[in-house]
Amino acid sequence: MNVFVIGVGLIGGSMVLDIQKEYTEAVIYGIDLNDNNLTEAVELGVIHKKATFADLEIATIVIVSIPVDAQLEVIPKVLDHINDHCLVIDVGSTKQQICKVLENHPKRRNFLAGHPIAGTEFSGPSAAITGLFKNKTNIICEVEKTAFKLQEKALEIFAKLGMRIRYMDPISHDKHIAYVSHLSHISAFMLGKTVINKEKNERDIFDMAGSGFASTVRLAKSSPAMWTPIFKQNKENILETLEEYISNLKHFKELMEQDNFSEIFNEMENTNYIKQILNGID
Amino acid sequence: MNVFVIGVGLIGGSMVLDIQKEYTEAVIYGIDLNDNNLTEAVELGVIHKKATFADLEIATIVIVSIPVDAQLEVIPKVLDHINDHCLVIDVGSTKQQICKVLENHPKRRNFLAGHPIAGTEFSGPSAAITGLFKNKTNIICEVEKTAFKLQEKALEIFAKLGMRIRYMDPISHDKHIAYVSHLSHISAFMLGKTVINKEKNERDIFDMAGSGFASTVRLAKSSPAMWTPIFKQNKENILETLEEYISNLKHFKELMEQDNFSEIFNEMENTNYIKQILNGID
Known part of the structure; x- marks a missing residue:
């Protein structure tokens, strides 16, 4: 063989x-x-x-x-x-x-x-x-x-x-994978960028970063040579996921600005449902 | 004792x-x-x-x-x-x-x-x-x-x-921890929400989620009872980090809309610097 x-x-x-x-x-x-x-x-x-x-x-x-x-x-x-x-x-x-x-x-x-x-x-x-x-x-x-x-x-x-x-089918594949994989990568890369930009002159601040940050930002170590063409090929689906992700983040920010912390609690509690989803992935 | x-x-x-x-x-x-x-x-x-x-x-x-x-x-x-x-x-x-x-x-x-x-x-x-x-x-x-x-x-x-x-000092603590911890939690919760909302009627789609998604969304399992008061107490610093995170995501989205994939490559390559930062955390 x-x-x-x-x-x-x-x-x-x-x-x-x-x-x-x-x-x-x-x-x-x-x-x-x-x-x-x-x-x-x-x-x-x-x-x-x-x-x-x-x-x-x-x-x-x-x-x-x-x-x-x-x-x-x-x-x-x-x-x-x-x-x-x-x-x-x-x-x-x-x-x-x-x-x-x-x-x-x-x-x-x-x-x-x-x-x-x-x-x-x-x-x-x-x-x-x-x-x-x-x-x-x-x-x-x-x-x-x-x-x-x-x-x-x-x-x-x-x-x-x-x-x-x-x-x-390939169309469904590309649509769903945008949510469960491609968006995670962008979310991690932009989290990494945000923190690096803010903290670049104070490197010892990263002593404050724990395993939670490390886990959330892990995918930002991924290869740009591999990921740029993925984002290019799946552009339309990814733009849709990014639109929704940004809109959810803005909504969360508005709730904070309005001091609506009971609704923020609900947002998090509803999303805890991810526990069931992750069973078997981790 | x-x-x-x-x-x-x-x-x-x-x-x-x-x-x-x-x-x-x-x-x-x-x-x-x-x-x-x-x-x-x-x-x-x-x-x-x-x-x-x-x-x-x-x-x-x-x-x-x-x-x-x-x-x-x-x-x-x-x-x-x-x-x-x-x-x-x-x-x-x-x-x-x-x-x-x-x-x-x-x-x-x-x-x-x-x-x-x-x-x-x-x-x-x-x-x-x-x-x-x-x-x-x-x-x-x-x-x-x-x-x-x-x-x-x-x-x-x-x-x-x-x-x-x-x-x-407490003021610096709250300012920096907003970036390296609190923002990671919001980013994970909103990622979880985005994917759940989209995929809730197609649960088997989560078979497509791999360890990358699991890692990025892990913090969305966290306790709302613990985290709501943290967000409340550190509201001003967190709003600042969220503003920057959303702005970085929007910029990434615009680059995609403009088909500026060479700049998207650069964004990711620059953020790969996170590797050095994470050495010793993971």
Whole structure:
């Protein structure tokens, strides 16, 4: 089994680390724009060999884990290079544009559009860890457009990695993920910005920051190279979530200005409902 | 050593659990408006005995860990009941009003105004855990107004619990803590509200929420009874932070509307500086 990973960072790297454990016969090939990443990935044991697009004809499986703008160009090219039995999986955080781009590709049935909801705030080959996908959700879009045998192969791998599967159309995916993932990132980045701007001349003030701040702002460590194209591709949905988030914050501020603290209590109590929602995520 | 804890919840409970370990001779007394909390605290071994204000005359140390509005009434009453050698410590998240209220109290020198920057999103006696304060910052305000021997006693306890100490005036405390703690809570509560409102009819959508969302929204599990009075007491500072946070979010939204994604990249890259800040907090 020849497994190619294009983009040897957090997601792709973690995925092939698990695949190595589950399929001891698998040979892992890495392709990356940055040759230093490949060298590091070989040294870390994330991949076995460096490779190029010309090698793709021997691939059994190709995992594409690169920024969502780059994949619009790379995945068609990958499909052009593979053999007829190869499975190509992506892991991008947006699904509408990539599905649209591949709609009429002659090898569309070799492609499975996925989005494993997993990650950390770190990036690069050294961020790859085993077990990242255990008990995590993998959203698969337009499953009916993938050849049945290749669906089976993909589901077997996802099952071995411990993922549960949800099926969704790309439009719904992008709409909902804007709320439960993309907005969280913006909220964290802007919280980080607000505090840094205010406190930049008084660095020891951060001694006052506790684990609550650390948790809320954690996603502001995320990679701008990964997230800028996500925000670009999901612009309309994200603008809607931002509009609502800003409006809720303004309402909270108005309640404070009006000294309406009983309503502020209610706002928080209603939102405590998040406890039930988070059971099973944390 | 008779240690009284008024409010046997997360902070007070965790503090006396550690004190029991470090001072094996200590007898822990609990006072709480809610008798069920006291019964539970005795069962859990958080306190040894239920007590009332009349018992305070035998106290060596009193830890007051109740909502910041309640402590404005309770701490003066506690000071009225204690003997001349007793140390009273508070742990409230706002410091300006309590320091003001106690300014002219005849037993002001028995009081030490503290704010241990520690906690979890849980509350009540069952939330009490050992080691909560290890390597956490405790901010002490107006230390010069506490009797020297009682300062010494307090610092010994804080050292045994593993806390590092920072001294600050109450006005600066309330101003800075608005940024690094209070704003994080509002940001999390409003994020939770935004997502719940949008997704309430589609509960299985939360399968899409990953650990990033869970982390960012974690503080929205916090107790409204604890946080409403904090927001009330620190209203002016919090309104300022909210104004800036909303303005930063609006600016981000405008950049998106203008398709200025290179500037969005810069915004995120600049905020990645939070990594250095968070080293040592997480």
